[in-house]
Amino acid sequence: xxxxxxxxxxxxxxxxxxxxxxxxxxxxxxxxxxxxxxxxxxxxxxxxxxxxxxxxxxxxxxxxxxxxxxxxxxxxxxxxxxxxxxxxxxxxxxxxxxxxxxxxxxxxxxxxxxxxxxxxxxxxxxxxxxxxxxxxxxxxx
Numbered sequence: 001x002x003x004x005x006x007x008x009x010x011x012x013x014x015x016x017x018x019x020x021x022x023x024x025x026x027x028x029x030x031x032x033x034x035x036x037x038x039x040x041x042x043x044x045x046x047x048x049x050x051x052x053x054x055x056x057x058x059x060x061x062x063x064x065x066x067x068x069x070x071x072x073x074x075x076x077x078x079x080x081x082x083x084x085x086x087x088x089x090x091x092x093x094x095x096x097x098x099x100x101x102x103x104x105x106x107x108x109x110x111x112x113x114x115x116x117x118x119x120x121x122x123x124x125x126x127x128x129x130x131x132x133x134x135x136x137x138x139x140x141x
Contacts (some may be wrong), residue, residue, distance in 0.1 A: 075129060082122040089115060 093115060097108040 071133070075126070075133075079126050082126065086119050086122065
């Protein structure tokens, strides 16, 4: 027990040394295809990130109607697949329940719980997705 605690303390101390090192020692210059060595602090990195964001080209925006159409298309495909699979499994379980013996019918009843939970998860996820999409459309109005 004490050995585990000692190893845990050593591990934590080593991780603190790794985390506390905030120097960047190299970066790649893509224009000249070479690796340049530089030492910069976290502040320099944050400043470079802010400059990158402020220099971003915002003229190429995403067309909202294209995204809405694409997401709706994916939604309908996934909903149809989920519906087909749920119906197929339900039909399979129903036929198996009608044709099998009493012991096997008990197994089918046990299989119904994961089936119902799976249906609730699948159609609940699609319902949540639809609600989120409607709420997001309300924000854009």
